[in-house]
Amino acid sequence: MNPDGGPAADISLREHAPARSVPLDAATGRALAASGVLKSAVPDPYRDGHWLLRAGSLVGAVRIPGTGRALTVRIAPKTPVRRLFFLLGFSLDPAKAWRQGRDGTVDAGVYEDVVPALAHAVERQIDAALRQGVLQGYRRTEESALVVRGRIREAEQIRRHFGRTPPVEVVYDAYTADIPENRILRAAAETLLRLTGVPGPVRRRLAHQRVRLVDAEPLVRGHELPAWSPSRLNARYQPALRLAEALLAGSTPEHRPGELRLDGFLFDMNSLFEDFVTGALREAVREHGLSARLQDRHHLDTARLVRLRPDLVVYDADGRTPVAVVDAKYKTEAGGAHPNEDLYQMLAYCTALGLDEGHLVYAAGRADCRVHEVRGTAGPGGRGIRLYQHALEMDAEPAALLTVFRTLATRVAGVNGRLGS
Template sequence: MPAYTVREWDKLSYGDGEGQIPAHHADRLAALAARSVFAGRGGDGVLEHGRHALRARGVVGILAAGDASLEILPKIDVAPGETPNHQNAVIRKRLVHMLAVALDLKIDLGVITDLAWQRETLLEILIRIFCDKLTTALRKGMPRRYLEREEDLPTLRGQLDITRQFTRHAVNSSRLACRFDLLSEDIALNRLMKAAVVRLLRVSRRSTNQQRLRELAFIYADIADVPPSALRCDEVVIDRTNRSWQELFAMARLFLQNRYQTTTGGAGQGTAMLFEMNALFEEYVGRLVVRALAGTGLAVSLQGGRLFCLSAQDSGGALFQTRPDILIRQRGRVVHVIDTKWKRISARIDDPKQGVTQADVYQMMAYAQLYGAPRLTLLYPHHLGLGAEDAVHACHRITGHATILETASIDVGSSADILTRFRSLLIGEASEGLMHV
């Protein structure tokens, strides 16, 4: 299968040469992208289907249609001078790191060789990680639970269901209406795992992944086949007896129905696994802020607050609810509001406003009014044009208020000391005074 790669907001021109995509492949992939929930009303929220090129937008992941696939990678700065394959490998690793943080997964990125990061697509790498984790977990045994069963048997097992006995078998005393608990492997968690294995077996193109998935499918042969649309994730029980399956549960949902991703099926239609970078960046930052501020006395709320901008005088209702990405509280009071934005801002020397939109500023001013926080932060991904290190780039005082609005960036291209860097950004010397206002 021909595999093509493009980075977020870049173009992939039509043609048969190196770094190009044949027009017939582009047409199929663009048609698949247009059916995604991220496509928007115009159908180009994932890919712009231009006259001369495909242009990726703010959604990353994998599209596969017909005999071709397209990998869309996020626009993350990497070391200049490296080959495109090496740069793409670094970006894949950073994206998997972001997914691991957002989904609370423990993934050892070092077990995958540099060559594999370069040769395999994001989807194949995620499948490989899933197979590794699932194989390791199954060596310790498949999860089982007691399920309540009702059967009509010749001898009593468990308890007699008197009501059913005297309504169904009133004239047939040879059958007993039994109710009993059966220790079974055919439970919601295993059905979810089997559905993920079956689905991945259809979309994987790497022979090694296909072989491992076939072996896993054989292990799950006695588990009921349930289509993804009929799976009941709410019936999955994760407790102390199967806590080690929490990560696999999250990964299976990622492949089947995770909120970041959409899947389109059907004969000849193709498949897609897509992630909206705005949502992924927000979740990634939120999880890291929670970890960075643990033990500091500061409480973190993600998508909290939910205060309304307006109160209707005639009906007494409320209008225009707010949902700040991150609220940081100290002794119950909101002291810091953070809103994440997955877009590249300019250095102040190039643009005093740094490309911050008026709508973003108005939004933060509304947060200042409603939540009374002395510090507001618009947080962006860092890039080399902003300097060597992530930092607070500008601080502004809102007119007529003591509230500070700042723009800052965090380097998602480097996982080294990420919690230390977040902690410094949030409660460094420059902000300690605000935290105690």
Template sequence: MKNVSIREAYDWLHLGKHITQHEWEELLRYVQEKYTSFVEIGYGKVRFINIVGIIQLSTVRIEILPKLTIHDESEEKNRKALLNMLAVTKSLPVSLHESTLSQLAKADLLHIFANVYLRLLLTELRRGVYKEYKLTQENSPALKGRFLLQEHIKRNAFQPVKAYCEFDNIQEDILLNRILKKALQLIFPYISKSALKTESLFIMDMFQHVSEGPILKSQLETVPFNRQNRRFEKVFQVAKMILANDMMTSKYSSIHSFSFLFEMNVLYESYIEKAFRFLAPEKKMDVQVQHDEKRLLINVYSGRENIKLKPDFVINGEDFQMIVDTKWKNIVHEGRILYQQSDLYQMYAYITSYKEAKKCILLYPKSEEARFPKWQVPGQEKYVEIQTVSLSSFSETVDDLRMILAQRD
């Protein structure tokens, strides 16, 4: 299986150089159906904007890593940063310790997701395959459960040795298990590591009494969870991610393809929110997300406050108010600081509308070290500045935010 790694919003995927004509057609058919707004298509080339993850085609695996030079020449450390954000935000519904992150990041993203899925699934299956009671009716040579007299008369007028009964029958061929098995079958052909293959076959054997067949996307929303099967909920979420992103069968292969893709603006903002909320008790502060109570302009004819301001975060402490807007962009490239004037105008609107706020921050992921500019609103003790946070681990992110919050001037 061919594997191609590219950086989001930076590297182009070229026809001929990276993928064949067949793979190109298969990829375009998929992205044009589901991800048109996230791709830029040129002549014989394509690149992905604001999404990361993997697209698994029938003959090639495309791994899209963060565009930022979080760690310049290390795909492994970029994967680790991505996994850190996915784990903290529960976009990947599993907790990953620092050592686990470092170990997983050595593999490509498909094997990382497969590893997570298999570990979660195997942990629960070792406690037993989940089974449910199902009400069954059948013509039986022995009386069991409840005897259905009317049905017995209809069906057994000439078979007096049989009894038509209704009874509860415990089964493992249920929708939850069929979904878990189907997700495993989908990723199994692409797993190359022998240990993961062995575990996959072991799980398949445990699911031998679970029927196979297509799973409709609508069925993924109909699995009920209760006290008995709650332990499977996390692994079900991963299975749901796999099947929800199941692609069409390639016309060049009978094998289904699929994707794991994450929108980076949303992921980064959600990750920063988790870090702020972690710090909230320590700093005795209130964190407001997507605050929309302020208006920039009011229509003088209608009287309606119809131009809203909506900063990502309004942080209210005991003696301070701070506005923070997250930007998933590379703020430094080859020593040059690359902020946009439009972002500064937006920050000016925030800092002047929020009367108590003394500071408004554009918060970027940390890439290269640099001295960032700081602006003052003329005649006022109000400032707009650029700050960055490390994404290598949650603890580093929290430490960087703690330092930013401690700066009062």
């Protein structure tokens, strides 16, 4: 049984897999269709009471409390879970992940499903953060008190209690555990505890961490996360906070289509892959004295009306001269080739930036790098613009994945004249 009183039910889908027909009531089906969780959710024209559900690039789990049963939709990634968490580690801390060059920035344990792995990772990070005790800090507090503490709020005292004391309106800095860092960690633990599929041992440890953080006020659902700033004092909290914020940023606590609330978390594989590619390549080119900018803004036309935003533009040491442009594509080959539209887009980038080569990095495809030399674009050297299509094998070990970016960075530096031809 589930907390809503009906038998729990799970629907398991796979990222970008063909649509699956599942039995759903109309309200739940409409809720899923309106939520944006799935690529498509439509009534099955051949089976009454069934809906055709197809997942897109979002992976994770969402729970839908209904009147009859609680439905959990789980979306498994095409990429092995251990690689998903490797990508996640890069998005959270690219410099550290690059230095390590291996799994371990986010510990997914032995679990092969997203929910158990993430629950384990979050709990382990929270435990590490709290190992030296719960962090405390100063928080501005305003209240009515029977004794004077801190400074009297004169305007409020006169407005509320003119001619009467006590109480006294005071303001002071309280040294407390109710600070943004602890509130975020508590919210992450509670988000995971609301989900089914969290293994019993992990659930018990998460409940224990919530008890340790009991002095932190729970977050108000739907509100923005409280702000915190990295400092020497919260250094031990920072890995846990980054992971907790990634979880909470992907959570869906306030979707209410059709009077149903979706509760859970989702990761966008498009974003994770893009963050991985750009983060890894940015660290790789730094080893050659180059710099890189993410989502760098440019224009295709002289009137500056057509905007371009490549995923990554690599610059020379002066920070002004572009030497390479890179775009990440979380796509697989269709019919033995990637879409031609990607090549057109890269050609526009190269033209606007005055570059004679551009690089597309895909999540899967042929092992060898494809090179396309564009007709009619030959420069003084007689060579036309070249567009490179690289493919990563996401099943490969992390060190092998990062070697691709080291090789690409070496090529970029070589084209720039640093390493010779």
